[in-house]
Amino acid sequence: MAKRIEGVLSPVVTPFKRDLTPDPERYVRHCKWLLAHGCAGLAVFGTNSEANSLSVDERMMLLEALVQGGVPAAKLMPGTGMCALTDSVRLTAHAVKLGCAGVLMLPPFYYKGVSDEGLYRNFAEVIERVADPRLQVYLYHIPPVAQVPISLALIERLLKAYPGAVAGIKDSSGDWNNTKAVLEAFGKSGFDVFAGSEVFLLPNMRAGGKGCITATGNVNPAAINRVYENWKGTDADALQAGITATRAIVQKYPMMAALKAIIAHFARDPDWATVRPPLVELTPEQQRSLALELTSSGFEMPGLAG
Amino acid sequence: MAKRIEGVLSPVVTPFKRDLTPDPERYVRHCKWLLAHGCAGLAVFGTNSEANSLSVDERMMLLEALVQGGVPAAKLMPGTGMCALTDSVRLTAHAVKLGCAGVLMLPPFYYKGVSDEGLYRNFAEVIERVADPRLQVYLYHIPPVAQVPISLALIERLLKAYPGAVAGIKDSSGDWNNTKAVLEAFGKSGFDVFAGSEVFLLPNMRAGGKGCITATGNVNPAAINRVYENWKGTDADALQAGITATRAIVQKYPMMAALKAIIAHFARDPDWATVRPPLVELTPEQQRSLALELTSSGFEMPGLAG
Numbered sequence: 001m002a003k004r005i006e007g008v009l010s011p012v013v014t015p016f017k018r019d020l021t022p023d024p025e026r027y028v029r030h031c032k033w034l035l036a037h038g039c040a041g042l043a044v045f046g047t048n049s050e051a052n053s054l055s056v057d058e059r060m061m062l063l064e065a066l067v068q069g070g071v072p073a074a075k076l077m078p079g080t081g082m083c084a085l086t087d088s089v090r091l092t093a094h095a096v097k098l099g100c101a102g103v104l105m106l107p108p109f110y111y112k113g114v115s116d117e118g119l120y121r122n123f124a125e126v127i128e129r130v131a132d133p134r135l136q137v138y139l140y141h142i143p144p145v146a147q148v149p150i151s152l153a154l155i156e157r158l159l160k161a162y163p164g165a166v167a168g169i170k171d172s173s174g175d176w177n178n179t180k181a182v183l184e185a186f187g188k189s190g191f192d193v194f195a196g197s198e199v200f201l202l203p204n205m206r207a208g209g210k211g212c213i214t215a216t217g218n219v220n221p222a223a224i225n226r227v228y229e230n231w232k233g234t235d236a237d238a239l240q241a242g243i244t245a246t247r248a249i250v251q252k253y254p255m256m257a258a259l260k261a262i263i264a265h266f267a268r269d270p271d272w273a274t275v276r277p278p279l280v281e282l283t284p285e286q287q288r289s290l291a292l293e294l295t296s297s298g299f300e301m302p303g304l305a306g
Numbered sequence: 307m308a309k310r311i312e313g314v315l316s317p318v319v320t321p322f323k324r325d326l327t328p329d330p331e332r333y334v335r336h337c338k339w340l341l342a343h344g345c346a347g348l349a350v351f352g353t354n355s356e357a358n359s360l361s362v363d364e365r366m367m368l369l370e371a372l373v374q375g376g377v378p379a380a381k382l383m384p385g386t387g388m389c390a391l392t393d394s395v396r397l398t399a400h401a402v403k404l405g406c407a408g409v410l411m412l413p414p415f416y417y418k419g420v421s422d423e424g425l426y427r428n429f430a431e432v433i434e435r436v437a438d439p440r441l442q443v444y445l446y447h448i449p450p451v452a453q454v455p456i457s458l459a460l461i462e463r464l465l466k467a468y469p470g471a472v473a474g475i476k477d478s479s480g481d482w483n484n485t486k487a488v489l490e491a492f493g494k495s496g497f498d499v500f501a502g503s504e505v506f507l508l509p510n511m512r513a514g515g516k517g518c519i520t521a522t523g524n525v526n527p528a529a530i531n532r533v534y535e536n537w538k539g540t541d542a543d544a545l546q547a548g549i550t551a552t553r554a555i556v557q558k559y560p561m562m563a564a565l566k567a568i569i570a571h572f573a574r575d576p577d578w579a580t581v582r583p584p585l586v587e588l589t590p591e592q593q594r595s596l597a598l599e600l601t602s603s604g605f606e607m608p609g610l611a612g
Contacts, residue, residue: 084358277431
């Protein structure tokens with residue numbers, strides 16, 4: 001088994017052309033920039049990737065474009081958890097076949113209040129049907145959006161049944177107490193815990209976690225990676241304060257539209273701001289004030305503009 | 307323009323074989339039984355159909371199986387609203403091409419707290435891209451599950467922009483005050499309001515609505531249709547009390563598993579009880595007590611057992 005990804009992962013934003021079709025060329029370019037500027041891996045097709053605004057075929061096309069474009073599959077952790085079991089199986093098998101390091105799996109998120117038994121069956125069916133020893137599943141706990149949580153009892157049951165396949169979790173609950181509880185329960189069982197925001201990166205590393213998978217990794221990967229690289233250092237808290245402050249600026253705006261607006265600004269490529277419905281771009285006024293505030297804070301994205 | 311469907315519609319439950327693949331044969335048979343026993347139309351691929359547990363290809367295969375199996379497309383109102391715009395367009399265009407009476411469209415339901423502007427763009431893009439004068443869109447308002455509501459302001463804007471295409475709504479809010487507000491605002495503009503449960507069928511008819519689209523229409527269509535047919539009659543309230551009482555029995559159990567268990571029982575076909583994860587079948591004990599309570603109440607499904 002290859003060594004698992006640790007460090008800073010970005011849920012890569014998905015560029016669209018003006019007609020709202022995905023743009024593989026900008027996508028490959030941004031992924032390479034991220035890997036060159038601090039990302040250890042790319043959690044493509046995450047929440048901030050507008051992944052659920054893409055069809056299964058669009059995701060598969062984009063993933064193949066990345067690999068063909070020279071992004072190493074060993075750096076990729078695509079989101080493959082769908083509402084439909086058959087879609088999750090198809091995407092997961094495709095990712096494993098391409099050699100991806102792992103997959104990040106949302107629970108099926110349409111029905112609310114479903115039982116752990118039903119969620120267990122969902123993940124178990126995917127693992128059984130994909131039936132590939134290379135499969136590494138990272139569970140995606142994001143109750144504020146999916147509204148379907150992944151409980152400690154569910155993790156325990158999955159880890160017991162599939163110790164080789166269940167590799168870790170992204171905790172996007174925004175609740176450090178939950179992350180801590182997961183770390184305490186499973187952190188020493190080869191279960192890799194990633195904070196869902198860089199705000200919790202330092203606490204996560206100090207408690208035995210493996211890094212973070214964070215939206216703002218799309219624009220601020222180098223600084224976030226410095227916290228990861230120096231978490232044992234004397235300046236760790238100061239570095240953490242810096243990335244938390246940058247996130248606070250971005251978070252004043254709707255996150256996905258803001259990330260794309262930042263890339264559009266620093267890449268001098270206005271079309272990057274395009275989002276698919278139901279999301280909406282920032283207004284020109286919002287774009288200006290976000291760029292101004294970031295620039296004033298010393299923020300930059302070196303090498304982004306072609 | 308053909309006359310629109312009015313009356314009782316069933317969000318048809320989707321039968322699965324033991325290997326969890328959809329079963330077109332049982333599906334066609336159940337759809338024909340529903341149309342022969344009181345359903346004016348079939349809202350296939352609704353919430354209670356486990357539609358979001360099906361891939362796009364599985365939905366298209368099942369819809370074609372219905373039409374090829376002799377279910378009139380003019381009676382069909384398939385669910386075609388997906389998280390991904392491209393999926394919604396593909397399913398909607400497919401349904402229109404097959405001659406379906408209309409489509410029932412969920413808003414994209416992954417992101418929460420999205421703006422009316424973003425939802426408007428989603429529906430508008432689907433209507434513009436399908437670009438077929440036969441398209442009749444019924445909006446699907448089900449905030450308890452989708453968690454993304456369809457506001458009165460959104461309906462107003464869509465009706466104004468696409469008066470020929472925006473045909474009505476299924477209101478599954480469970481909140482009669484919302485249904486009433488929609489009826490008062492748009493009920494006289496050729497906007498057809500369907501209650502999302504037969505519990506509100508009589509009030510909906512009295513306030514200018516066009517019927518109901520209800521889960522229990524899968525098992526109790528004749529009695530529900532009697533309320534629809536006799537809503538002006540002196541015994542309407544008594545008939546309504548009857549169907550409300552039957553629903554109360556079913557609602558003691560998880561709805562979709564219960565509906566399938568009822569069909570399995572009265573069709574003497576145990577495999578009908580199969581559900582896809584994340585749903586879970588009723589326990590044998592639950593199945594027995596549900597069947598017993600229904601039978602004791604005088605409930606029956608004539609002609610279901612082959």
